[in-house]
Amino acid sequence: MKSFKADYVFPVYADPIKNGIVTVDDSGKIIAVAATPHPDHVNFPTETLSGIIAPGFINTHCHTELSHLKDKVKPGGGLISFIQDIQTFRNIDKAEMLDAAQRADQQMYDNGIVAVADTANSNLTVAMKEKSKLYYHTFVEIFGFLPDRADELFEKAGLLADEFRPQSVSVTAHAPYSVSKELFKLIKHFSDGGNKNLLSIHNQECEDENKFYRYKLGGFIDMYRHFGINIDYFRPQARNSLQSVIPLLSNRQKILMVHNTCTNLKDIYFIKRFDRKINWCFCPNANVYIEKRLPKVELFVNQGLNITLGTDSLASNNGLSILSEMQTIQQKFSSISLQTLLEWGTKNGAEFLDIADTKGTIEVDKSPGLNLITGLDDLKLTPESKVRKLI
Known part of the structure; x- marks a missing residue:
């Protein structure tokens, strides 16, 4: 004792x-x-x-398998440039990638993090997580904006999720701009079918995301052209991306909306009209790194919302520290109390991950x-x- x-x-x-x-x-x-x-x-x-x-801190958004990209992506270039750079530098020697992921895991442990919601697109981190001192929930993330590939991509994600079991794992969509309506519906059907399947979705990281959904304009048109993907089928929705995808999400599972850099009060009120278990994750250091801006955090305070904190990856952050994320928020929004920041960085994350009985x-x-x-x-x-x- x-x-x-x-x-x-x-x-x-x-x-x-x-x-x-x-x-x-x-x-x-x-x-x-x-x-x-x-x-x-x-x-x-x-x-x-x-x-x-x-x-101990709860990190509700990370990408440990991108840890080898530290200092590889130039900061301040915006989300679309960031995505293109990630695809350019992403795949290198597996041993080097795993070594970087293991160092990231140790860094989080040293920084007082006890649990992590980690996003994965491969099986690279399976063994690392088995041996880690941290608790992990892995979100197997699906990309796929072409409707005719929805079934194939969903099946592939399910097989990858099986590789992580018996660890805690679920299948989720990457973002509104990268997942077709058909793929969203498959994820919803799976989530509605009695399977425990937490969801985590990148949300409104830049103004171009809303512009794409409202008018089919902006940088995402160029991005898909850059990747050689024909999106002629897509029709603008005349509303922000968040409002467009909410009806496609399950009302039986908890959903984490991550980043929310360009979420506005109308979006928040829109969400409240729907029977959805929405949680909100801020990763302020990554938002500054990528877009040179912060979410309108003050809009979320006193709304009765479950807010959590994440670090994102070392591709978009200088370190993996929940304290650092809280410092960035405190510096910009001085009226937010330490008690509130600690709730976001500990209790709320544990509740989202269903580990509040121990953490x-x-x-x-x-x-x-x-x-x-x-x-x-x-x-x-x-x-x-x-x-x-x-x-």
Whole structure:
């Protein structure tokens, strides 16, 4: 048994505890959380720390198999240029790709992340995830904008998902601009059929995505021409991409909309009219890296929405740190409290991934991991804030 005492303990599910004490057993399971030591625990060794103690972070959007692309893609070129660069540099020696993925896994562990929702397009990371200290849910992602290939692509994705089992895995669509209506319908049918199939979809990362769906104009026309794909069949929908695909999504599964860089208030209100289990993931550092802009985060606050945080990949980020994502949000949106940011980076992600029985909050009998966060100013994150993994 061991106790940790800090300036504050943030259990996240409840108010912060000033001069709080967290006691854990040798396996990392929480034995007690309180402002004063339990009489039975007074003789346990206690480490007194300066800073706050928070649960381990949950990263709800990553691409570990793209880790070898760190510093390969020039920042600030926009999403369409980024996609083209990814396809150019994506495939190299498998051993090099796996080594980079393993280093990314270790980096997340060192940065206090305990669980990851990771997107995969191949079986590269199967063995890595089996051995990892982190919990992984893998989203096998389908691309396919040509209707006549829908059945083939869905079957292929199902076979890839089988390679990850018995790990937690599901089949999902990449994005509105890269998945045909027919393929969306196959995923919906599968998700509606009693299969547990969490969904994670890249959403409105750039203005061109909405322009493409509204008017069939913008950079995606050039992108498909660049890849030699004929999209003459596609008809503009006269509404934003998010509003166009919502009816094609299951109402029986939880859905994570990722990035939301160009999502507006009308989109949010539109979503609320539908019976869909929508969650929202922000990856601010990747948005700045790719598009040089942030989502309108303030529009989502106080809407009763389940918001989570992700890092995206090392192709679009300088590191894999949920604390860094929170710092970027805090710097731009100073009114958002540390308690709220921690909810986004811990509890909400655990709830989305259905692992809240063990992770996401500091509660007795859970094993959420413990992080020490330092370098705060009046319980606000600063550029000097750092995270140290305690357990």
